Amino acid sequence: MILFVRDLTVIDFSYLCAERGMLGESYIVDVELHGNLDATSMVLDFSRVKKIIKQAIDQLVDHKLAVPANATALTLQQHAEQVVLQFTSARGLISMAAPSQAVVSIATSQINEHSVTEFLQQQIKPLLPDNVAQLVFTLRPEQSTGFYYHYSHGLKKHDGNCQRIAHGHRSTIQIYTDNMLSPRLNKYWCERWQDIYLGTEADLCAESELSYLQASVDDHCFRYQAAQGWFELCIPKAHCEIVPCDTTVECLAEYIATQLKQQDDMKNYKVVAYEGVAKGAIAYS
Template sequence: MQLLFQVMTTLFVEQLTVIDFSFFDHHRGIVGESWILDVELEGTLDENGMVFDFSHVKKQIKHHVDQLIDHKLLIPKQLPGLKTDIDGDQLTCTTTTHGAGYYRHSSPVQAVTFIPADAVTIETVKPYLQQSLMSILPKNVAALRIELREEVINDAYYHYSHGLKRHFGDCQRIAHGHRSRIQVFINNNRAPNLEQKIAKEWKDIYLISEDDLIASKDERNFLVAYSANQGYFELSIPKHQCDIIPTDSTVELIAEYLATKLKKEHPNDQIKVRAFEGVQKGAIASA
């Protein structure tokens, strides 16, 4: 007896990757973020009995997502007052927020992605990603479903953006970031009051390495600039959204900076800081 129906099978991958990026918000300014990506692929089985080879799913989709939005500055294309200028491979974007101030971001084109919306949210980025990913999948894949979600964090966290000029990869981009937990221990006991204090001080923060500061006559903004192997990067950002640290802003040095700062405030205590960089990774510093 011949079957008159076709069986569809769904392949799923939870937490296929974590997307670390910054986005521009008309009220908050430049905000670091980390989203977890879950994927479902629905389709008919190929000659090997698979919808899509598991060994290729993560590699192919992750590569495409990385090219689209990972370690980039996401800007809503319909952002009020947004002005853009392209000179060769150099893209400069300027805008003024409601209350936050004036911003100018200049970088190679590849460091920025424009989202076709008036705000960057999970709801606006999800269809953009889904449509682009469908174009690279094999023909036997009939449907793609993706979920973007934040890590569930029940204690203190902060959003931070930065750039690492000495990094040879995409971390050198001057406005990428993370949503990160922070844990502080005083004499081996958690100190939630100090964790909340750091999270409050570094809410939507931009971390500036001291030697990346450029002299500027603008009293309201800091000017940050450097050249890296991907090109020239420059950012003018309101001072109230920034903190200046004496080193590069790797997660190891962030943990060390916070531990040293807390040790000065609590000289007779043992300090340990667990600073996260996005989801489930980070560095520990003790003082």
């Protein structure tokens, strides 16, 4: 017998890639449980599927930075409750210091849908009743015929897991000029923010202000104290865009709308910016 749940949850996280550097991703999660019926004539009650599996996914991967533990490009050290890592990519060296709970190390040489799927299945299967013989996850990006970009960020003021300095999303965008969808502007912003780290100007710091990391002249350095602990990040400037606001989706939508209006104030703009799947903000200018 197979029990299935489509669209169980969405995983929003960032990961390190040898070619693309740091990038944000959003995966929709489908799950199948293969097994025998229990005493209640179920493989597993749907409420328990959502409670056990979704909660485990949130704790294991969601809103974290996933790193490929077997990659030679990675060095990772544990300092009490703090993780300090370096990763060499084709786009330059990325360094981060963060509380342990902000990082997930996966035993693979490459983070992708397959390796994350295997990791989740291995970690979550032991949490299920004995009558469940097999757990099968399917991770998939949102189907989109429009434009989208991958971005990473951190929200130091957030009281949840969004405060982690390197988590991210795969997000679609819809920009309207005088009430008409503008493919040109959508394409421009998605190319501008493809595989980007969006940093808040107020979080920038000098290398001398860092406690754990060293930077080069080609890096932007960020640091902040949040409820979960101390965060630092050094990332190549070419990998970043610095914005004069927090990087909430509300502020990002407003930032894009303001930029558009400054370029041509004779037109009216509507920006529909998504944060991952099926949620976002709308700004007008």
